[in-house]
Amino acid sequence: MAYLDHAATTPMLPAALDAYVAAARELGNPSSLHAAGRGARRLVEESRERVAAVLGARPSEVVFTGGGTEADNLAAKGIFWARRDADPRKRRVVASAVEHHAVLDAVEWLGRHEGADVTLQPVDAAGRVDPAEFAELVRAHGDEIAVVSVQWANNEVGTVQPVTELAAIAAGAGVPFHTDAVQAVGQVPVDFAGSGAAALTLTGHKVGGPVGVGALLLGRDVPCTPLLHGGGQERDVRSGTLDTPGVVAFATAVEAAVTEREEHTARVAALRDDLVGRVRAAIPDAILNGDPDGRLPGNAHFSFPGCEGDALLLLLDAQGIYCSTGSACSAGVAQPSHVLLAMGADDGRARSSLRFSLGHDSTKADVDALLVALPGAVERARRAGAWKTPR
């Protein structure tokens, strides 16, 4: 078995799992006032401080959520609602064209149901937003923009965005800048204060923590209307009883991922470079998608001309190689990746792509196993693709 889909989810770190189990044995709702509640509250607040400390945030800026999708929705919708309510002219929402669907679909929903004017900022062939173009947009429409959302790094092709530059441009016009850093934390240096972002999304299960726990780092002065109403936990911005063991395990994983980042990424990037080089040698017409340099250390994303990504996936799966087409499914049917289309790829190239993503437990043996299976799979997938071409 070779697991090359760490960008989808990565195994829990033993320390995070141990922390989860230990905390799950304890009783107490962190909102309760008695000793049991205070014990749970202490675990939550210590976790908040640990997360804040390694990400350049203040503890009060950490809003725990039920994962990345919720944090993205809270940022996009919550900041839009709050800013538009304060000033009805602020109806424009800006997002990059290559956002994860958690942002993209939230933004499009605002357009359909809340009267937002949605601007999808284009990207270049590497998947990168051009700061000069963005500056122009902000110059022209700054006083209408309610919120901007540009991911720190792309989940499909791994391209890292010039977040600090973009955030500074937005801040210059007084526009809150949100960044989805789900794929970035633990992979590249992420410093909330240093980035200039108003809000930042992260999630546990991409860094060795549990699924279902994440956070929105939200500046104290950033207005945000809640999505979830209830008990008023988490700064009145996010209600719901806090998942104490989840939060503890999340903090453990985030702390480990960030503090061990340099060592981890040096190792993973070397493995990834080996993978890329060998894939190119074995399949000379394979196209490496994304920024060749400014990309996540664990990401390798290729188009294999003449193949369908889902046929390749099936063939590799059958040989115990786990990877992803990286793009979303609609009704279980693979759609051409909106990310690759935004990068200027044609439909065929967008459908012929496959993502290999490495993580903390990846080894050379995983890459070896891939290279044993891949050339035959590509050959077969090409034959299988031929039936679709007009005869």
Place this chain on the structure above:
Amino acid sequence: MSGGVDSAVAAARARDAGHDVTGVHLALARNPQTFRTGARGCCTLEDSRDARRAADVIGIPFYVWDMAEEFHDSVVDDFVNEYAAGRTPNPCLRCNEKIKFTAVLDRAVALGFDAVVTGHHARLGADGLLRRSVDLPKDQSYVLAVLTRAQLDRAIFPLGDSTKEQVRAEAAERGLAVADKPDSHDICFISDGDTRGFLESRLGSAPGDIVDGRTGERLGTHNGAYGFTIGQRKGLDLRVPAADGRPRYVLSITPVSNTVTVGPREDLAVDVVTADRPIWHAASDTTDCEVQLRAHGEVVGASVSVTGETLVATLKSPARGVAAGQAIVAYRPDPGGDIVLGSATITAGARAESHA
């Protein structure tokens, strides 16, 4: 794996037989929301989830293959065009021919698979002969008879020796939640079951005459000849009663003049059936056998001869409701399940001179 009980049990049996099985669900709707939303179809998201869950229980990989374009081109468009041409198509047969045992099979073979397994009720044993299922009311050999030798060589039908009841019981034993799922009956791409409405939305309204087959008298009008099928009695809406007071039936549909011809039941009878595009497995080009002229239709004795691209069947007793576009399937009666000798697409039915 449609999401129904038959394909789930077929997959499980294929796996138990030692095959390396991968479940495939076909996405056939261009826009899944436009297809049926109930639990009776085979094309909804719910059906896809049922199929996935069954694959999980059986323990096999599962993928959805997007065949929407192929299905639309080969089955839906064909269905509409056939009606427009005055014929009565069988879309399930066409789907077996063009989708399951062409598009899916070709892709599967290219990917390294050996065969396509389906949950059809028909037997295909070591002798390579396609036979009726033991469950005659559920037998689907009629819609499989269109398959060529090469297609049959790549087909596995694990359910032919079982009744539907046995398949359901086995599904329950295997813990498959689809054990009690109702059978699908209707045409999967016509979500509300209203075939005439579906055709009207595609072909528009085309008013024409309904005429008496014997006298040529104009008896009424219709909104589109495609809405009629040979042998149809209901829905003619004729204002003029027949002279003899007996019911009238659709005898023929003539697209060129947009005319529907009706007459008494006895005028429906034909005893010579001509068909084209034969798929013929029997050793001899001329044979005495039984023929079936529509799905779940009656079986009549016939003498069948195949010459080039034409099949002619001389029936031993007249048949009614023989519609162009339907398949004629020839069977040789056999205690081990009637054997499919071949099939062809009906082009015309006629009354032999001697009976006239």
